[in-house]
Amino acid sequence: MIAIETNSLSKVYTSSFGKKKVNALNELDLVIDKGTIFGLLGPNGAGKTTLVKLLLQIIYPSLGSAKLMDEDIGNYKLKKRIGYLPEDHKYPPYLTGGDVLKFFGKLSGLNGITLDKRIDELLELVNLSKWKKAKVKTYSKGMMQRLGLAQSLINDPELIFLDEPTDGVDPIGRKEIRDILLELKSRSKTIFLNSHLLSEVELITDRVGILNKGKLLREGTVKELTERKEEYKLTLGDELPGLSKYAYDNLIITKNHDGSYAVKVDDIRTMNILVDKLRGDSILIKEIVLQKNTLEEMFISLINQEEKGGNE
Amino acid sequence: MNNIFQIIQFTIREALARKVFISFGSIILFILVVTLLFFWLADLTTLTSVANQSGQNIMMREIVSSLELLIINPLANLGLLLAIFSSASFIPVMLEKGNIDLLLSKPISRAQLLLGKYFGVVLFVFLNIFLFVFGVWLIISIKFSYWDASFLTLAFVITFAFAVLYALILLFGVITKNSILGMMIAYLIFLIISPLLLWYKEKLNEFVTSEIVDTILDGFYYMVPQTAELMGMIMNDLAMGNGITNFQPIITSFLFLISTLVFSVFLFRRKDF
Numbered sequence: 001m002i003a004i005e006t007n008s009l010s011k012v013y014t015s016s017f018g019k020k021k022v023n024a025l026n027e028l029d030l031v032i033d034k035g036t037i038f039g040l041l042g043p044n045g046a047g048k049t050t051l052v053k054l055l056l057q058i059i060y061p062s063l064g065s066a067k068l069m070d071e072d073i074g075n076y077k078l079k080k081r082i083g084y085l086p087e088d089h090k091y092p093p094y095l096t097g098g099d100v101l102k103f104f105g106k107l108s109g110l111n112g113i114t115l116d117k118r119i120d121e122l123l124e125l126v127n128l129s130k131w132k133k134a135k136v137k138t139y140s141k142g143m144m145q146r147l148g149l150a151q152s153l154i155n156d157p158e159l160i161f162l163d164e165p166t167d168g169v170d171p172i173g174r175k176e177i178r179d180i181l182l183e184l185k186s187r188s189k190t191i192f193l194n195s196h197l198l199s200e201v202e203l204i205t206d207r208v209g210i211l212n213k214g215k216l217l218r219e220g221t222v223k224e225l226t227e228r229k230e231e232y233k234l235t236l237g238d239e240l241p242g243l244s245k246y247a248y249d250n251l252i253i254t255k256n257h258d259g260s261y262a263v264k265v266d267d268i269r270t271m272n273i274l275v276d277k278l279r280g281d282s283i284l285i286k287e288i289v290l291q292k293n294t295l296e297e298m299f300i301s302l303i304n305q306e307e308k309g310g311n312e
Numbered sequence: 313m314n315n316i317f318q319i320i321q322f323t324i325r326e327a328l329a330r331k332v333f334i335s336f337g338s339i340i341l342f343i344l345v346v347t348l349l350f351f352w353l354a355d356l357t358t359l360t361s362v363a364n365q366s367g368q369n370i371m372m373r374e375i376v377s378s379l380e381l382l383i384i385n386p387l388a389n390l391g392l393l394l395a396i397f398s399s400a401s402f403i404p405v406m407l408e409k410g411n412i413d414l415l416l417s418k419p420i421s422r423a424q425l426l427l428g429k430y431f432g433v434v435l436f437v438f439l440n441i442f443l444f445v446f447g448v449w450l451i452i453s454i455k456f457s458y459w460d461a462s463f464l465t466l467a468f469v470i471t472f473a474f475a476v477l478y479a480l481i482l483l484f485g486v487i488t489k490n491s492i493l494g495m496m497i498a499y500l501i502f503l504i505i506s507p508l509l510l511w512y513k514e515k516l517n518e519f520v521t522s523e524i525v526d527t528i529l530d531g532f533y534y535m536v537p538q539t540a541e542l543m544g545m546i547m548n549d550l551a552m553g554n555g556i557t558n559f560q561p562i563i564t565s566f567l568f569l570i571s572t573l574v575f576s577v578f579l580f581r582r583k584d585f
Contacts, residue, residue: 058416059584076421084417090410094329106318107418151414161417 001070003159003190004032004055008064011050011214024050026214027064032207034069034158035188037181039195039205041299047214048194049087052161056084068159080109083157085148087164087194093137097128097147100136101154108155122150125180127173141168149177153184160184163194178204202226202295210299212306226298231291232271234261237284246274262291315420316428323402323432332398333436339394340440344447347383351455376458377551383448384551388470389543391441392502395474396481399433400495403485412585422581430482430573434475441474442467465550469542476537476565477502479572486580506540509533537565 011025025047032038042048053059055066057073066073069081091100101119105111110118123129126146131139139147145168152160162181166174174197181191181204195201201208202222209219218225233256240246240253240261247253250266251274265271271288278285293301327333406412406429415425445467453459477498484494512520513533520526541561549557556562 053413053585056413056417058413060582077419079417079419082417084414086410086413086417088410089414090408092326092329094326103318103322104414104418107315107415107420109314109419 001034010063036206039201042211083152083160085152098132235287319428320432400491438471510540
């Protein structure tokens with residue numbers, strides 16, 4: 001089942017007198033399955049928040065359409081099934097943590113004992129039970145984020161949008177939030193995550209999208225995006241008599257500092273030919289590892305490529 | 313309906329938390345205490361005996377109503393200015409980034425959100441005004457042992473005048489996400505335009521010879537909310553127990569209120585945040 005589907009979704013911001021136009025989102029086609037954690041990455045101003053705001057009808061599209069859980073986004077009652085934590089959320093300083101959850105719970109259609117029970121559960125989940133009766137103006141940044149997360153879950157939503165959920169949270173708090181998200185995923189919730197913390201996205205997301213200047217550059221699983229298909233690390237039992245003997249047109253072999261070898265090939269068959277050759281020379285092969293980029297390396301390289309492409 | 317009720321409740325809580333409204337309430341209480349002290353200490357035996365000797369309830373009614381109006385009239389005008397000042401920032405604060413995103417992500421329509429905020433502010437101002445009118449009425453009624461509840465209807469008229477002006481603040485708040493312009497226009501209408509148009513209608517129009525100018529000014533008179541009439545003629549009529557003798561200022565102001573609210577909701581529903 002599909003949780004999020006966009007068709008040529010576009011947003012153009014026009015200045016007051018129509019002189020300046022900014023393409024915040026450019027014909028975005030995206031499909032996200034139910035029960036997955038999707039991470040949207042992109043530099044500042046890439047259009048990440050614009051996309052979430054469009055899906056929640058906080059802003060309106062210039063072109064295209066979108067569906068959430070098979071329903072048109074125009075129906076505001078659909079939001080009963082959605083949770084949202086905005087990037088710079090503000091809560092009235094005179095309310096307590098419990099009051100904040102009560103207000104947003106009531107707006108989401110909850111009431112009475114069900115709501116009270118849900119508030120206690122969520123405060124327990126985000127470790128704020130002791131702060132239930134404290135005014136939010138006394139909360140730290142990290143506590144505000146945790147309260148925001150609880151607020152986004154108040155209606156037990158099927159689909160949750162989180163914009164920088166770990167912003168300002170300490171490492172232990174971040175681990176706790178990650179665990180909460182994984183627990184939500186195990187309950188078939190769909191999570192749409194906007195984050196700058198690529199290492200974190202790498203740890204929990206099923207699929208990742210990379211957005212730059214309103215365009216979706218890549219989309220896939222973390223594995224698909226980080227694999228370097230043609231590069232292997234080769235650890236041998238013996239030292240090679242000479243590198244040139246094994247290098248040929250479609251294969252480049254170099255020695256690493258740790259004594260292993262880096263092999264670049266055009267495809268897997270070439271790698272197999274090398275293995276045959278090595279075995280033919282009775283060289284012991286200890287390990288062959290397909291090399292991977294970190295998500296951060298891949299992200300930076302992709303954005304740089306895009307920038308160069310755009311400048312040319 | 314539940315959503316509007318939630319927003320109204322939330323707005324009243326917001327108002328109670330604001331120092332400016334606490335000051336507003338304190339001023340009302342202070343005025344009531346001063347009024348109470350004045351009537352407690354003042355020797356009004358001559359006045360009450362004259363009224364009683366006349367043997368007519370009408371005389372007593374006139375004395376009581378005049379006294380009530382003497383207190384209420386200037387203070388209601390001042391109170392209205394204060395109420396506009398205290399409540400003008402409610403809309404821009406709601407539209408701030410981080411606030412509005414959260415509210416619009418909930419299952420509440422934009423119309424419900426905006427109207428809930430509007431009615432929440434109006435209800436809170438009404439409660440303050442009613443407290444004030446009721447206090448003055450109670451003190452004077454006890455002192456003269458004369459009870460006529462028609463004076464209490466003034467609370468509705470003052471609130472209605474506020475509601476009309478606040479609709480303008482709402483509209484300009486939605487357009488500019490700021491309270492200044494709306495507040496300026498509300499003050500301009502209340503303090504200058506409406507009294508001037510009333511003055512024109514009652515006195516000056518005899519001196520205008522051009523039919524075009526007369527038609528234009530006449531048009532303005534019916535288009536602009538008639539707060540001068542509401543806070544003057546209508547209030548006096550009600551306080552004196554005459555009932556409403558001329559409904560026209562209420563009808564035109566009400567039409568202005570409705571059209572301003574409809575236009576505000578229309579703009580709010582189309583706006584990006």
